[in-house]
Amino acid sequence: MLNEPSPPILDRRAFLQLCSALPFVQPRDLARLVPAGDDRVLLVLELVGGNDGLNTVIPVDDARYAAARPTLAAVRRGAHALGDGTALHPALGRLHRRVQDGQGAVLHGCGYPAPDRSHFRSRDIWHTAAPLLPRVDARTTGWLGRAAEQLAAATAGPPAVAVGGLEVPLLLRSERVAAPSVRRVEDFQWLSPATAAPIEAAAPVRRLVDGSGTRGGAVRDFVAATAQQAAALADQLTQALRGYRPRADHPATALGRDLQLAAQLTVAGFGTRLVHASLGGFDTHARQLATHAALLAQLDAALDAFLQDVAAHGAGDRLVVLVHSEFGRRVAENASQGTDHGAAAPVLVFGAVRGGVHGPVPDLQRLDDGDLVATTDFRCVYADLLQWLGVDAAAVLGGAFAPAGVAAPR
Amino acid sequence: MSDPLARWEPTARDPFDLAKVGHLLRRAGHGAPLRTRRELVRAGLDAALAFVAPPPAEAAPVDLLLREAIAFADADRVRAYRVWLVLQGAHPLRERTSCFWHDHFATGNQKVQDPRAMALQLATFDRLGLGCFDDLLRAMCRDPALLRWLDNDLNTARQPNENFARELFELFTLGRGAYGEADVREAARCFTGWHVRDGVFHLQPHLHDGGPKRLFGTHDVRDGDDVVAAVVARPESARFLARRWLQWFVHPEPDDADVAALAAVYERSGRDIGATLRTLLQSRLFFAAAAWRAKIKSPAEFVIGTVRLLGARAAPTELAVAMASLGETWLEPPSVEGWHRERAWLSPAAWLLRSNFVADLLAGRRGKLRPSPATWFAGVDGPAQQARAAVLLLLDGELDRDGQQHLEAVARAQAGAPPDIAAAAVLHAATCLPEYQLC
Numbered sequence: 068m069l070n071e072p073s074p075p076i077l078d079r080r081a082f083l084q085l086c087s088a089l090p091f092v093q094p095r096d097l098a099r100l101v102p103a104g105d106d107r108v109l110l111v112l113e114l115v116g117g118n119d120g121l122n123t124v125i126p127v128d129d130a131r132y133a134a135a136r137p138t139l140a141a142v143r144r145g146a147h148a149l150g151d152g153t154a155l156h157p158a159l160g161r162l163h164r165r166v167q168d169g170q171g172a173v174l175h176g177c178g179y180p181a182p183d184r185s186h187f188r189s190r191d192i193w194h195t196a197a198p199l200l201p202r203v204d205a206r207t208t209g210w211l212g213r214a215a216e217q218l219a220a221a222t223a224g225p226p227a228v229a230v231g232g233l234e235v236p237l238l239l240r241s242e243r244v245a246a247p248s249v250r251r252v253e254d255f256q257w258l259s260p261a262t263a264a265p266i267e268a269a270a271p272v273r274r275l276v277d278g279s280g281t282r283g284g285a286v287r288d289f290v291a292a293t294a295q296q297a298a299a300l301a302d303q304l305t306q307a308l309r310g311y312r313p314r315a316d317h318p319a320t321a322l323g324r325d326l327q328l329a330a331q332l333t334v335a336g337f338g339t340r341l342v343h344a345s346l347g348g349f350d351t352h353a354r355q356l357a358t359h360a361a362l363l364a365q366l367d368a369a370l371d372a373f374l375q376d377v378a379a380h381g382a383g384d385r386l387v388v389l390v391h392s393e394f395g396r397r398v399a400e401n402a403s404q405g406t407d408h409g410a411a412a413p414v415l416v417f418g419a420v421r422g423g424v425h426g427p428v429p430d431l432q433r434l435d436d437g438d439l440v441a442t443t444d445f446r447c448v449y450a451d452l453l454q455w456l457g458v459d460a461a462a463v464l465g466g467a468f469a470p471a472g473v474a475a476p477r
Numbered sequence: 478m479s480d481p482l483a484r485w486e487p488t489a490r491d492p493f494d495l496a497k498v499g500h501l502l503r504r505a506g507h508g509a510p511l512r513t514r515r516e517l518v519r520a521g522l523d524a525a526l527a528f529v530a531p532p533p534a535e536a537a538p539v540d541l542l543l544r545e546a547i548a549f550a551d552a553d554r555v556r557a558y559r560v561w562l563v564l565q566g567a568h569p570l571r572e573r574t575s576c577f578w579h580d581h582f583a584t585g586n587q588k589v590q591d592p593r594a595m596a597l598q599l600a601t602f603d604r605l606g607l608g609c610f611d612d613l614l615r616a617m618c619r620d621p622a623l624l625r626w627l628d629n630d631l632n633t634a635r636q637p638n639e640n641f642a643r644e645l646f647e648l649f650t651l652g653r654g655a656y657g658e659a660d661v662r663e664a665a666r667c668f669t670g671w672h673v674r675d676g677v678f679h680l681q682p683h684l685h686d687g688g689p690k691r692l693f694g695t696h697d698v699r700d701g702d703d704v705v706a707a708v709v710a711r712p713e714s715a716r717f718l719a720r721r722w723l724q725w726f727v728h729p730e731p732d733d734a735d736v737a738a739l740a741a742v743y744e745r746s747g748r749d750i751g752a753t754l755r756t757l758l759q760s761r762l763f764f765a766a767a768a769w770r771a772k773i774k775s776p777a778e779f780v781i782g783t784v785r786l787l788g789a790r791a792a793p794t795e796l797a798v799a800m801a802s803l804g805e806t807w808l809e810p811p812s813v814e815g816w817h818r819e820r821a822w823l824s825p826a827a828w829l830l831r832s833n834f835v836a837d838l839l840a841g842r843r844g845k846l847r848p849s850p851a852t853w854f855a856g857v858d859g860p861a862q863q864a865r866a867a868v869l870l871l872l873d874g875e876l877d878r879d880g881q882q883h884l885e886a887v888a889r890a891q892a893g894a895p896p897d898i899a900a901a902a903v904l905h906a907a908t909c910l911p912e913y914q915l916c
Binding site for chain 1: 628631633635636638639640643647653730770771772773804811812813814819820821823824825826827828829832833835836837839840842877879880883884886887889890894898901902905906909910911912914915
């Protein structure tokens with residue numbers, strides 16, 4: 068089994084960990100045990116498809132960059148300098164301002180040993196934080212799922228959610244804590260056939276769902292637990308979100324809507340601590356310039372509005388956003404004015420961070436089979452964020468990793 | 478040791494009953510009305526197999542709806558056509574297998590931007606999906622939608638693009654670990670110049686790399702057909718496909734021994750997909766207890782299956798939208814890997830949406846129910862009998878005592894309500910049982 072937490076010494080955290088074996092809907096009054104300030108939220112925003120790191124954080128001063136990318140190097144024009152010989156893509160103006168203002172950080176060269184160029188394998192690695200896990204199966208858990216197990220006892224609502232899809236991504240999977248995926252608040256009503264109004268908590272059908280307990284196989288029990296959580300969630304989330312009004316102009320894109328919902332969850336005080344959202348389309352094998360610029364512009368607008376909204380609700384100092392992708396792309400552009408699957412790439416971090424640029428600028432002279440060599444193990448980034456959340460990082464990651472030092476000190 | 482793929486034979490203690498028929502129809506099709514299921518119980522296993530896999534029509538006519546979808550070049554119409562096809566259920570196993578291949582060769586119109594090519598790819602699955610795998614794979618290597626989806630229309634001798642070759646090995650035939658990076662490079666060279674022009678396959682000899690290439694260290698190959706011939710004969714390919722079929726039709730986590738057994742059947746059949754699947758669908762393995770309600774219904778299985786069980790009439794376009802909101806948009810898989818299945822389908826949010834879909838359907842807010850909910854309870858008196866009728870209709874009569882009692886409580890609470898409202902409440906409650914989410 069992957070990363071079984073070490074045997075507990077019976078302190079408060081161990082106690083909470085033990086309690087987290089209960090479904091999240093039960094230990095509501097345990098929330099009182101949590102010290103104030105432990106309502107920190109981590110949003111992981113995943114750029115799916117393999118974001119071209121070199122054209123996101125561009126080594127503008129490196130002649131090798133321009134030589135390797137005769138057409139794609141055009142993004143240098145209008146790029147936003149970061150002060151270490153690199154610059155953010157022209158479409159990332161708002162996020163650049165945040166880096167300048169100390170609310171954003173760039174960490175160069177993140178990756179893992181022996182990079183894999185398969186989207187799925189590499190995504191699995193980022194999601195499980197287990198590069199050596201041979202195969203993902205039904206019992207495989209994700210790093211945020213394991214973190215959620217530690218947080219579960221301390222929150223009334225679901226400790227982790229995915230916004231924007233109906234699939235629960237691997238990184239949120241846990242053996243003990245169900246992470247719902249949410250798209251709109253209205254999706255959380257449970258409607259009666261006769262009236263199309265919410266089903267009351269005392270209705271017989273609610274007892275049927277709550278009483279469908281554990282008396283079948285593992286799959287049946289999973290479904291029964293999911294249904295029970297669904298019914299409970301319908302009551303709870305609707306209540307918690309009722310008071311929210313946006314305090315920023317969220318763009319009318321899919322990502323804009325997802326991040327507005329993420330903002331609702333963050334400010335609701337509902338106890339959701341871990342949020343996953345994603346933006347797809349980064350697999351830019353061909354004619355990359357326009358596609359990539361459009362995607363980054365979407366990211367820039369939606370993430371900036373999200374940060375603004377959360378800050379305007381007074382929750383800015385208890386939020387960190389990690390932006391990453393499953394891999395970067397090859398240093399040299401291909402013949403289709405695109406780039407193929409590569410390896411190391413920068414991650415971006417916003418919110419309560421040590422602002423600015425971290426890590427050495429990528430060395431384009433020392434490549435591994437045409438790919439950038441990682442200078443920071445991605446698990447050091449995870450360790451940093453988990454520590455900031457107040458989660459036992461070694462238990463989640465299955466070992467000690469030196470925190471990358473990007474999150475603000477606790 | 479007994480052969481897991483030996484034919485299952487009914488006995489007095491383990492007869493071919495409503496539960497067995499329901500299992501077969503859910504896995505090899507998208508369910509069927511109670512009347513059909515009862516007829517098939519009487520007719521026996523062979524008749525039931527003939528029902529799910531009738532002999533193919535002489536020449537499948539290109540349907541009017543398909544022509545219309547193509548003429549309008551409209552992905553929504555293509556989706557609606559596919560939903561309509563499955564709703565009709567004329568060839569349950571073929572429709573089911575086409576869904577399998579759509580997941581296997583998962584292609585997305587968002588990138589292909591050609592609904593006509595997408596419709597034709599799905600028609601290819603209908604045509605070849607139960608034939609010899611060699612033929613299907615050769616057709617896929619010339620499929621305009623797939624070539625575009627995986628950038629092979631940019632793959633040339635001077636500038637090879639490896640995307641198509643990599644997914645051919647990783648996702649379509651062998652799986653990770655059964656090939657090397659060198660094989661990907663060599664296979665990519667074989668497919669150089671296999672392009673698309675005006676929406677049809679177009680070979681460009683001057684862009685093809687005519688040099689010598691070697692696959693798997695032993696096979697000298699020249700072009701894409703050589704790659705197909707080399708890869709389909711690999712034992713890893715038989716096991717890869719066998720595992721996927723077992724996951725799709727029997728159990729999400731098949732035993733290695735069962736994978737090997739099905740791979741052997743497939744190889745002995747001359748890589749005949751239909752023959753392999755027919756052997757599987759009448760096997761002891763298929764009817765074994767471990768396979769029973771072992772899978773979670775996909776949105777399509779849930780939505781279309783519910784409509785078929787209830788005999789509802791609903792617009793295919795509307796059902797396609799419902800499926801999409803539940804995470805399964807045909808023609809738009811989330812990635813080249815296809816849909817993440819089983820538990821990934823069912824978050825609490827998805828459960829609520831599924832439940833609300835049934836509520837809307839029963840109340841006539843989404844399509845029409847014919848007969849009306851109360852018709853199912855005609856001549857059925859009292860909560861216990863109503864609960865039993867609902868379980869018969871929706872769960873093949875299989876439910877434990879606790880579930881039965883909860884359902885009776887729902888029926889009892891409806892005493893005095895108008896018949897349609899009461900019946901809708903009981904049927905809705907039956908779909909809220911965990912068993913109903915399982916396939």
